[in-house]
Amino acid sequence: MTSGASFLTSRLDAALGWARKYSIFQYPFVTACCGMEYMATACSHYDVDRFGAGFPRFSPRQADVLFVVGTISHKMAPILTRIHEQMAEPKWVVSFGVCTSTGGFYNNYATVMGIDTIMPVDVYIPGCPPRPEMVLDGLMKLQDKIQAQHTTGLRATPEPRPTDVGRETGLVQLELKA
Amino acid sequence: MNPSSLIESVKDHFPEGVLAFHAYRGDATVVLRRSALLEVARFLKQDPALQMNFLMDLTAVDYSTFGKRPARAFFSSSGVAVRPFAQIPDEAPWPGPPPGSRFAVVYHFFSTAHKHRLRLVVPVEEAHAEVDSLTDLWLGANWLEREVWDMFGINFKGHPDLKRILMYEEFEGHPLRKDYPVDKRQPLIGPVN
Amino acid sequence: MEQTETTSTLETITSSVDDSTGGETRDMILNIGPAHPAMHGIVRIVVRLDGEQVKEVETEIGYLHRGFEKMAETVDYNGVIPYTDRLNYVSPLINNMGYCMTVEKLLELSVPERCHYIRVILSEISRISDHLTCVGATAMELGAFTVFLYMIKAREYLWELVEKVTGARLTVTYCRVGGVKADLPEDFAEACHKAFEETRTVLSESDKLLTRNRIFVDRMAGTGVISSDDAVAYGITGPFLRATGAEYDVRKDCPYSVYDRLPFDVPVGSRGDNMDRYLVRMEEMEQSMRIVEAALRDMPRGPVLVDPGSGRPIPAAQMVDLAKVGNIGAIAGGSAVVGPTLEGSGHAEHPSIAVDDKRVFLPPKEDTYGNIEGLMQQFKLVMFGHGVRVPQGEVYFPVEGANGELGFYLVSDGGGGPYRVRVRPPCFAIMSALSQLLTGDMVADIVPTFGSVNMIGGELDR
Numbered sequence: 115m116t117s118g119a120s121f122l123t124s125r126l127d128a129a130l131g132w133a134r135k136y137s138i139f140q141y142p143f144v145t146a147c148c149g150m151e152y153m154a155t156a157c158s159h160y161d162v163d164r165f166g167a168g169f170p171r172f173s174p175r176q177a178d179v180l181f182v183v184g185t186i187s188h189k190m191a192p193i194l195t196r197i198h199e200q201m202a203e204p205k206w207v208v209s210f211g212v213c214t215s216t217g218g219f220y221n222n223y224a225t226v227m228g229i230d231t232i233m234p235v236d237v238y239i240p241g242c243p244p245r246p247e248m249v250l251d252g253l254m255k256l257q258d259k260i261q262a263q264h265t266t267g268l269r270a271t272p273e274p275r276p277t278d279v280g281r282e283t284g285l286v287q288l289e290l291k292a
Numbered sequence: 293m294n295p296s297s298l299i300e301s302v303k304d305h306f307p308e309g310v311l312a313f314h315a316y317r318g319d320a321t322v323v324l325r326r327s328a329l330l331e332v333a334r335f336l337k338q339d340p341a342l343q344m345n346f347l348m349d350l351t352a353v354d355y356s357t358f359g360k361r362p363a364r365a366f367f368s369s370s371g372v373a374v375r376p377f378a379q380i381p382d383e384a385p386w387p388g389p390p391p392g393s394r395f396a397v398v399y400h401f402f403s404t405a406h407k408h409r410l411r412l413v414v415p416v417e418e419a420h421a422e423v424d425s426l427t428d429l430w431l432g433a434n435w436l437e438r439e440v441w442d443m444f445g446i447n448f449k450g451h452p453d454l455k456r457i458l459m460y461e462e463f464e465g466h467p468l469r470k471d472y473p474v475d476k477r478q479p480l481i482g483p484v485n
Numbered sequence: 486m487e488q489t490e491t492t493s494t495l496e497t498i499t500s501s502v503d504d505s506t507g508g509e510t511r512d513m514i515l516n517i518g519p520a521h522p523a524m525h526g527i528v529r530i531v532v533r534l535d536g537e538q539v540k541e542v543e544t545e546i547g548y549l550h551r552g553f554e555k556m557a558e559t560v561d562y563n564g565v566i567p568y569t570d571r572l573n574y575v576s577p578l579i580n581n582m583g584y585c586m587t588v589e590k591l592l593e594l595s596v597p598e599r600c601h602y603i604r605v606i607l608s609e610i611s612r613i614s615d616h617l618t619c620v621g622a623t624a625m626e627l628g629a630f631t632v633f634l635y636m637i638k639a640r641e642y643l644w645e646l647v648e649k650v651t652g653a654r655l656t657v658t659y660c661r662v663g664g665v666k667a668d669l670p671e672d673f674a675e676a677c678h679k680a681f682e683e684t685r686t687v688l689s690e691s692d693k694l695l696t697r698n699r700i701f702v703d704r705m706a707g708t709g710v711i712s713s714d715d716a717v718a719y720g721i722t723g724p725f726l727r728a729t730g731a732e733y734d735v736r737k738d739c740p741y742s743v744y745d746r747l748p749f750d751v752p753v754g755s756r757g758d759n760m761d762r763y764l765v766r767m768e769e770m771e772q773s774m775r776i777v778e779a780a781l782r783d784m785p786r787g788p789v790l791v792d793p794g795s796g797r798p799i800p801a802a803q804m805v806d807l808a809k810v811g812n813i814g815a816i817a818g819g820s821a822v823v824g825p826t827l828e829g830s831g832h833a834e835h836p837s838i839a840v841d842d843k844r845v846f847l848p849p850k851e852d853t854y855g856n857i858e859g860l861m862q863q864f865k866l867v868m869f870g871h872g873v874r875v876p877q878g879e880v881y882f883p884v885e886g887a888n889g890e891l892g893f894y895l896v897s898d899g900g901g902g903p904y905r906v907r908v909r910p911p912c913f914a915i916m917s918a919l920s921q922l923l924t925g926d927m928v929a930d931i932v933p934t935f936g937s938v939n940m941i942g943g944e945l946d947r
Contacts, residue, residue, distance in 0.1 A: 143520060145527050145549050146943055147574035150618070150655055154644075157637040172522040187946075188479050189460045190527065190548045193519055195481060219567070222474050222552035223467050224459070232482040243655055317590055317880050345717050348883075349892060349909040358898045359877075386878035398894065400881055400909070404717070404733050411881065432720030435917040443554075458547035458946055467555060474555050 128261070134178070134204070135257040138167035141177035141201070143194060146184030148211035151243040160246035165253055174200040179256065185213035186226045198233050204263070206236045208256060211243055218242060293341065293408050295320035301342065302410070306332055311415070316386045321411040323390055329414050330424045336401055336410065337429055344401035344410065347426065350436035352397045352416075352444045355389040357470045390415035395446060397423050416446060425451040443468035512540060517931065519548050525622070527942045528916070530923075530931065537927045542920040549942040557906040561872035562588055562662050565906060570656040572908060573944040575618045576611035576887045578604075578647070581660035584906075586741065587882040587893040588662045591875055594845065599837040600664050601743045602784035606677075607650065607659065608884075609773040609780075613684065614643045615887035615939070616724075616766045616773075623763070623936030624695060627704055632691045639687035642680040649676060652826060662873050663846040664839035667829030674781050681774050688770060696764070705759040709922045709934030712757060719921075720914035723889025724765045725938070729757035735885035746783065749776045762937040787837055798822045804854045813855065821850045845873050872901045888912045888939055910944045 142152060156162050156170075163169075171177040174197045186194055198207065209229055212218040215238045217227035229235060236259055239252035293301070295315040302322050303310050309328025314321050324332055336344040390396055393415035401410045414423055425448035426433040437448040438457040445466035448454055456463065462480060465472050477484055517530040527548040533541040553572065557565045569584045570577040582604045589596065596604075621636030644654040649670055651657040659666050695701045711721075713729035726733055734751045736744040752768035754761030797819040799807075807815050820832060830838065832849040839846040843862050852859025865871045875897045883892040889911030896905040915938050922934050 144525075146551075147571050147655060150574060153618075153637060154641065154654075157641075158634050159638060159641045170522075185549060185551055187548060187550055188477065189550065190519065191482060192480050193548075197520055220551045220556065222555055223472070223477055224550045224552045225477075226479070226482065227477075245654070316878050317593070319879075319881055321879075346722075347720055348890065349881075349894065349907070351894060351907045353896055353905045358904065359900075361898070361900055361904075385876070388877065398879075398907075400892070400894070404731065404738070407738050409881070430720065431715070431718040432914050432917060435913065436720075456547075458550040460547070467552065474552070474559055 131261040131263065135260040136166040138165070138179050138253075138256075138260075139169060139171040139177045140167055140179045140181050141172070141174055141197065142170050142181045142183055143197060144181075144183045145186065145190065146211075146213065148183045148213070148243040151241075151246060151249065152181070152183045152210065155246040155249045160250065162250065162253065165250070165257070167253060174198075175202065177201060178205050180205065180207045181210055182207065182214045182229055183210040185211075185218065185220060186229055187224045188226060189224075191226050191232055194229065195232055206256060206260065207233055208237045208239065208252060209235045210239050210249065210252075212240050213242075215240055293406060295408075298342070298408060298410050301339070302332060302335075305335055311390070312387060314387050316384065319411055320409065321413060323413045323415065326414050326416065326423055329412070330426070332412065333399070333426050333429055341406075342408075342410075343403045343405045345404055346402040347399065347430040347432055347436075348402045348409075349400040350397070350426075350433060350440060352395050352440045352446055352468075353389075354395055354444060354468065354470045356394050358389050392417070394418040395421060395444060397440065397446060399426075421445060422447040422449055424449050427451055442466070445469065510535070515928075519545075522626075525935075525940055525942065527946070528935075528940060530919070530935075532923070532928070532931070534928060537929070539923050539926055539928060539931070542923045544916060544919050546916060547946050549946040551943075551947065553908065553947040554906055557903055559902070561902040562875065563873065565903060566660065567656065567658045569908075570658055571943050572910070572947065573615070573886060573888070573891070573941045574655065575941060576608075576615035577655065577657050578607040578611040578651075578659060579884060579886050579891065581658065582608050582742075583882065583884040583886070583891050584893050585660040585662050586884065587880060587895050588873070588875065589840075590882050591878055591880045591895060591897060592662070592845065592873075594663055594840050594842060596664050596840050597837050598743070599668075599785045599787065600839070602780050603665055603669055603838070604660060605742055605744065605747070606669075606777050606780050606784075607647065609776045610643055610647060610677075612887050613770050613773045614640045614647075616770050617643075617684075617687075619887075619936070619939040620691070620763060620766055623933060624691070624701075626932045626936050627701065629695060629698075629701065632694055635687045635691055639684045642683045646673075646676055646680045649673065650829075661839075661846065663842060666838075667827070668787055668834040668838050670829065677777065677781065681778070684770070684774065688767065692767065696767075702760065704930070705763060705933050705937075707756075707758050707760075708926050708930040709759045709762075709937060710757050711918060711922055715921065716757070716918070719918040721889065721911075721918060722914070723886065723911050724762060724769060725889065725915050727751065728754035728761035728765045730755050735883050735890050739883060741882075741884060743780070744776075747776050747779050749773075749779075759933045759937045785837070787834070801850060801854065804851070808854045808856075816851075816855050819851070821854065823850055874901070875899070875903075883909070886911050886944075888915065888941070888944070891944075908944070908947055910947065912938065912940050912945050916940055916945055 312323040529545040625633035892909035894907040
C-alpha cells in the first residue's frame with residue numbers, strides 16, 4: 115500500500131496480517147529425515163498447534179504455506195514446482211533443513227542444490243535436521259513476515275545467492291582502467 | 293556348511309565355470325564365468341545341501357580406477373608426498389579384482405535352513421556388459437537388476453522390464469560408473485549449478 | 486479419513502462399445518502420486534482399479550535418491566558415517582553400527598566389550614523408536630490420531646535419552662570405526678529406566694486402543710497378505726518376513742556383537758497380514774526393552790572416573806599452550822577439561838570405547854595435546870588425504886535393521902576411503918513385493934498395507 119492509504123485500510127491490512135499469521139495452513143511436503151523432526155514439532159512435546167499452524171492441509175489448493183521438508187532430488191523437483199504453482203496467492207515457502215536450503219552435504223548428481231533455484235523462498239531453517247526449537251523460531255519469523263507483508267504491502271524477494279550475483283548484475287569482471 | 297566346503301561343492305559341480313575362489317575374512321566367494329551363472333544359481337537354490345533360498349543382494353562394482361585413484365592431498369600441488377596406498381600386511385591377502393574386466397556383478401546368497409552365505413562374482417567386460425537375469429529363480433532379482441542397469445549400465449538378458457528405477461528416464465549416463473563425475477547434474481527444471 | 490489424490494492424472498481406457506446400451510465397465514487408472522500424505526512423501530503407486538478393487542499395481546521409486554553410494558566414494562571411512570545416519574533415518578544408530586562393524590570386519594578389529602554393549606543398547610533404542618514411528622504413522626493414517634501422538638511422545642523420551650549419550654536426537658553419527666564416540670553418561674541407567682517406563686505405558690495404552698478395536702482389526706486383518714515362500718523369493722527379511730511365519734532374525738541366526746549373550750525372543754506371526762505385522766512390531770519393542778535392560782545389567786563397568794579435584798583438571802586450551810612451549814611437566818597427569826561435545830571421550834573412558842589400535846581411532850585429547858605420538862596419531866587420522874588405512878579386500882556384513890537384514894558390502898583398494906560401499910536396503914525388497922501385496926485388495930487397503938511396509942525413503946532410494 116502506498117502512503118496514500120487511509121487509516122482504516124491500514125488498520126484492515128494489519129488485521130488481515132494478524133489473522134493470516136495465526137491461522138497458517140501448511141502443506142508439509144515431506145521427503146526425508148527432516149520429516150521426523152517435523153513430526154516431532156507437530157506433536158505434543160513441541161506442539162506447533164499453539165501457533166495456529168497445527169492443521170496440515172494435504173492439498174495445495176487449500177494451503178498457504180509450503181513447508182519443503184527434506185532433500186529434493188532432481189526427479190522430485192518438477193512435482194514440487196507443480197505443487198507450488200497449484201497453491202493460490204498469498205503463499206509462502208519455508209525451506210526446512212539444509213538440504214532444501216542449499217543442498218546439504220549431498221553435492222552430487224541427484225540433488226537440487228537448494229530449492230531457491232526453482233522457487234522463491236521466504237524463510238530458511240538450517241539444520242540437519244533442525245531442532246524443533248529452531249523450527250518454531252523459523253515459524254515465528256515467517257509470522258513476522260506475514261504481518262509485515264500486510265502492513266507494508268511489499269513482499270521481500272529472497273536475496274540473490276552469491277553465485278547468482280555475477281550473472282544478474284554483470285559484476286563478475288572488474289575492469290581495471292589504467 | 294563352512295566356507296571351504298561351500299566352495300568345494302560349487303567347484304565340484306561346475307569345474308569349468310569357476311575362475312577363482314577365496315574366503316577372505318570368512319566370506320565364501322566364487323568368481324564365475326558369465327556363461328555358468330544361471331546354472332550355478334539354479335544349483336545353489338535347488339541343491340538340498342545348499343538350499344540358498346535367499347538372494348540377499350545383487351550389485352556391481354566398477355574396477356576401472358582400482359588402486360589408481362588420485363591421492364586426496366591438501367598440498368598435492370606443492371609436491372609434499374602423501375602416499376595413501378601403504379599396504380597393511382595381511383596373512384591371507386585378498387586376491388584382487390578379477391583381471392581384465394571392468395565390471396563385476398556381485399551376488400550374495402543366504403540359506404535360512406543351513407544359515408550359510410555365499411558370494412558369487414561374475415566379471416563383465418565393458419564391451420559386452422551383459423549377464424543372464426535371475427528373475428525366474430528369485431522374484432526379488434527384478435528390482436535389484438533394474439538398479440544395477442540404472443547405476444552401471446549392465447544389461448540383464450531375459451529381464452521382463454529393464455528400465456531405470458532410481459533415476460529419471462531423461463537422465464543420461466550411469467551414475468555409479470567411475471567415469472561419471474559426482475556433481476554432474478542434469479536437472480529437469482531449474483539451472484544447472 | 487480423506488483419500489486425497491493430489492496431482493492425479495486420471496486416464497480412462499476408452500472402450501469401443503457404447504455404454505448407453507449398458508454393458509461395458511472400464512478400469513480406472515489412479516495415480517497415487519509422490520506428493521501424497523499417506524505415501525510417506527516419495528513413492529508413486531499407479532493402480533488400475535475395477536471399481537474399488539485393485540487389479541494391477543506399478544510402483545515407482547527413486548524420488549529421494551541422494552547418491553549415498555557415490556558420496557561414500559568421495560570421503561574417508563569415518564566420513565561415510567554421517568551418510569549412513571541418513572539411510573534409515575528413524576533408526577540411525579543401527580546403520581552406524583552396521584557400517585562400522587563392516588569396516589572392522591575388514592580390518593579384523595575387535596572393539597572392547599563395553600563398547601559392544603553400548604552399541605547394542607543404542608541400536609535397540611533406535612529399533613524401538615523406529616517401530617514406534619511405523620506403528621504410529623500407520624495408526625494415524627487409519628484415523629487413530631491419538632495413538633500417533635502417544636507414540637511420538639514415547640519417541641521423544643527415547644530421543645532425549647539418545648541425545649544424552651550422543652549429543653543429537655536424530656542424525657547421531659555416534660559410532661566410529663573401532664569404537665564409539667563417547668562413553669555412556671553416569672546417570673544413563675536411571676534415565677533409561679524412566680524412559681522405558683513411559684514407553685511401556687504408551688505401549689499398553691496403544692494396545693488397549695488398537696489391538697481389539699473393531700475398526701482397526703477389520704482394516705488390518707486379512708489385508709496385505711503374503712505367503713512366506715513369496716516373501717523369501719522377494720528377499721524380504723525382518724518383521725515383515727517373521728509375520729508370515731518364517732523365523733529369520735540376523736541377531737539369532739547369525740549373531741554379531743554380544744547378541745548371543747543377551748536373552749530375548751523373536752516374535753513370529755502366522756498369517757502374513759497387516760495385523761500380524763502390527764503385533765510382531767509391538768512385541769519386538771517389548772523384547773528390545775528387555776535386551777537393553779539385560780545389557781545394562783551385564784555390561785562391564787565403565788571407567789572409574791578420576792575425581793576432578795585430585796586429577797588436576799586443566800582447561801584444554803591451557804594444556805595446548807603449555808604443550809606447545811614444551812612444558813610437559815606442568816601437564817603430566819592432568820586431565821583435560823573439555824567442552825560438552827567431548828565429554829565421555831577422555832583418557833579414562835578411552836579403553837572402554839575404543840579399540841587399542843593407533844591406525845584407526847583418535848587418541849584422547851590429553852594425548853593429542855600432551856605428547857608428540859598422540860599428535861601424530863591425530864594428524865594421521867584427521868588430515869585431508871590421510872585417514873584410516875584399510876587393506877585391499879571385499880567384505881559383507883549383515884545386521885538386523887528395523888526393517889530386516891541391513892547388509893553393507895564394502896570393497897577397499899587400500900586407499901584413504903572406501904572404493905565401493907553398497908547398502909543392502911531391507912525395505913527395497915519389501916517395496917518390490919508391493920504390487921503383489923496390493924493386488925486383489927481394495928483401494929482403502931493400500932493405506933494400512935503401505936503403512937506396515939515401513940518404507941523409509943532414505944533407505945529405499947539411498
